[in-house]
Amino acid sequence: MARFPKPAEGSWTQHYPDLGTEPVSYEDSISPEIYELERQAIFKRAWLNVGRVEQVPRTGSYFTKEMKAANTSIIIVRNKSGEINAFHNVCRHRGNKLVWDDMPLEDTSGMCRQFICKYHAWRYDLDGNLTYVQQEEEFFDLDKSRYGLVPVHCEVWEGFIFVNFAQTPEQTLREFLGPMITDLEGYPFDKLTSRFTYRSEVNANWKLYMDAFQEFYHAPVLHANQSPTAYSKAAAEAGFEAPHYRIEGPHRVVSTSGVRVWEMADEMRKPIEDICQSGLFGPWDPPDLGEMPPGLNPAKCDPWGLDSFQLFPNFVILFWGQGWYLTYHYWPTSFNTHTFECTLYFPQPRTPRERLGQELAAASFKEYGLQDANTLEATQSAIESRGVQEFHLCDQEILLRHLHKETATWIEDYQRTTAGAGAR
Structure with missing residues (x-):
């Protein structure tokens, strides 16, 4: 050679x-100690690629990603405007994982018009808004507008979908790249x-x-x-x-x-x-x-x-x-x-x-x-x-x-x- x-x-x-x-x-x-620091210092602060736009080709297409290093699961979904959103995969009622199939710790994908919790049937639209609460009259001073899915920072570059778990990312995705x-x-x-x-x-x-x-x-x-x-x-x-x-x-x-x-x-x-x-x-x-x-x-x-x-x-x-x-x-x-x-x-x-x-x-x-x-x-x-x-x-x-x-x-x-x- x-x-x-x-x-x-x-x-x-x-x-x-x-x-x-x-x-x-x-x-x-x-070192277990250094690994724990990496989780906080890197995987909760850097932009992380989680997939490509072809995985969410149409309105309502979604996939989930289990991210143990960031101690979370996320939902990636294409909304009615064609934009791609990312949310923590957690129902705002009792904390059940919102989207999962037979195995709750495995990634899944599909297409839907809304997300419905398997536990008590709370519903969320493709923008993460809470739209329906089962027996809503039983709750005390519940303002549904305050209980949408928790968003995750999400940006797309050349069809690659990136997320960032920082409260406020230190850089835009393009600056980071x-x-x-x-x-x-x-x-x-x-x-x-x-x-x-x-x-x-x-x-x-x-x-x-x-x-x-x-x-x-x-x-x-x-x-x-x-x-x-x-x-x-x-x-x-x-x-x-x-x-x-x-x-x-x-x-x-x-x-x-x-x-x-x-x-x-x-x-x-x-x-x-x-x-x-x-x-x-x-x-x-x-x-x-x-x-x-x-x-x-x-x-x-x-x-x-x-x-x-x-x-x-x-x-x-x-x-x-x-x-x-x-x-x-x-x-x-x-x-x-x-x-x-x-x-x-x-x-x-x-x-x-x-x-x-x-x-x-x-x-x-x-x-x-x-x-x-x-x-x-x-x-x-x-x-x-x-x-x-x-x-x-x-x-x-x-x-x-x-x-x-x-x-x-x-x-x-x-x-x-x-x-x-x-x-x-």
């Missing part, structure tokens, strides 16, 4: 001297609506899994069996270095070159790849998506492989040069467990072969994810022993340094702010 020269002025990590180059601690991934992310505006997300989703409960801290997908140093080794033997062997011997890293505010991106699998020798491809015309990072026939936004392929790689945009705290948009994208979410459930979600987005298939090509890509990425998850559970158990407490990172692992430093910065800012408020 080709190696790319680094900038003349120094390594990637040295571009960001605040990150340092010394060994790091992973205490933030094994910043230019590196908003330079992606214009990508045809709305044209890629063929969707494949999987999720896994992982026995590892959420940041450790994010770390796994922020560097490709591991790829030629851990995923060797997923690639043609000759290719993976050459990659392992040559090593891998991405040609571009960038950090802006709390967010990060790594951009890499790619390979044209269909140009490989026949013996380097798997038979199923020829049958489906797909494999090693997606369908071979890239769709015509038009001009790409300026934020993509910042290294101007040819061929271009991917750009992985890591949006703080727990959301990734990964663009593939072959004309599709995927998202990752890492939802903490404790200091050493989290829920991992992956969703792959392709254009609607026009033929059975195109459908099979997309399914092959989805199955391949599930295998990659399982390999990483298995490794990370081993990492979690090992670092929890505290037998080793300092770990060396290479230049390619710059984004790992940034994620853990940014996490610490948000906690310090929260502690400073709350201490100041307490002093007053």
